[in-house]
Amino acid sequence: xQKRLTTKDIAVIGLMVAIIETCxxxxxxxxxxxxTTFWLIMFTRRIGKKVALIVPVLIxxxxxxxxxxxxxxxxxxxxxxxxxxxxxxxxxxxxxxxAIFAGIFGLCFGMLCSITYFFIGMRDGGIxxxxxxxxxxxxxxxxxxxxxxxxxxxxxxxxxxPIDNVMKTR
Amino acid sequence: xxxxKSKIVVISGLILxxxxxxxxxxxxxxxxxxxxxxxxxxxxxxxxxxxxxxYELSTDAEYLKDAMDELAENxxxxxxxxxxxxxxxxxxxxxxxxxxxxxxxxxxxxxxNGDYGQYSANQQPVVDGDTYTWIYEKAN
Numbered sequence: 156x157q158k159r160l161t162t163k164d165i166a167v168i169g170l171m172v173a174i175i176e177t178c179x180x181x182x183x184x185x186x187x188x189x190x191t192t193f194w195l196i197m198f199t200r201r202i203g204k205k206v207a208l209i210v211p212v213l214i215x216x217x218x219x220x221x222x223x224x225x226x227x228x229x230x231x232x233x234x235x236x237x238x239x240x241x242x243x244x245x246x247x248x249x250x251x252x253x254a255i256f257a258g259i260f261g262l263c264f265g266m267l268c269s270i271t272y273f274f275i276g277m278r279d280g281g282i283x284x285x286x287x288x289x290x291x292x293x294x295x296x297x298x299x300x301x302x303x304x305x306x307x308x309x310x311x312x313x314x315x316x317p318i319d320n321v322m323k324t325r
Numbered sequence: 326x327x328x329x330k331s332k333i334v335v336i337s338g339l340i341l342x343x344x345x346x347x348x349x350x351x352x353x354x355x356x357x358x359x360x361x362x363x364x365x366x367x368x369x370x371x372x373x374x375x376x377x378x379x380y381e382l383s384t385d386a387e388y389l390k391d392a393m394d395e396l397a398e399n400x401x402x403x404x405x406x407x408x409x410x411x412x413x414x415x416x417x418x419x420x421x422x423x424x425x426x427x428x429x430x431x432x433x434x435x436x437x438n439g440d441y442g443q444y445s446a447n448q449q450p451v452v453d454g455d456t457y458t459w460i461y462e463k464a465n
Contacts, residue, residue, distance in 0.1 A: 186412065249330055255337040262344055287440075290355070295443040297352040299412075304345070 250315035261303035269293040359387035364453035389449040413445025
């Protein structure tokens, strides 16, 4: 990996963020069905450590487009966690593995989000208050986490080889 | 290499199945459930000026929306309306006061016994002795 960021890198990062945002907007009618997980995994596998530059740009763009709120705080650690995990397994070439990986991430999404609510609840009620805020919040959304899991799994399984083949040629 | 790949796929698959099983159990054990029979509950409305209206209700309704429909039918001073969304009904007008996020930069927040509600009105189980409070809240 080149240490210096080239003009091409900046353009590619912009393009990748644009792809993620376009897909997000296109799928906004379908709750918990998203391609952000898919693209971040694919980009991590293809461009390696440089994906570390996409995530902050993506989070910043999201905040500018939709406003800074609780969900934005969640994004600050959820997407970086995804790319770190994807980076660790980047050499695995298996659509099924990445479908399972994306599925697990979707399934755990609500639980990861609830960490923010733990700290919100902790302000007033200490650790018990944090737990009493985060746990029911996570439980109430498990059905939607299942939908997220299924969506991520299916989308990865369908799109992995077509997109991976295109990316390999570039 | 192929063996290693198969191993990692099998292990990750097992983790996914185990997580689905654990999450399903947690949902079935800990999620709020409706109860049958008569329940005495209180529905409160706190409007944009902070004025509070209390409504005591004896109902067989299992979910809050049904209890609110019952209350609106029997008490002229209470009314509400909203739109159905993917996550349940989004209450937009209570007692004639509108709070639509996109238009008013405000929303009707539901509290259950003083805690922020985790469900929409049509998914919120009605439990005997509970107090459900609709509060007009300005978005930050």
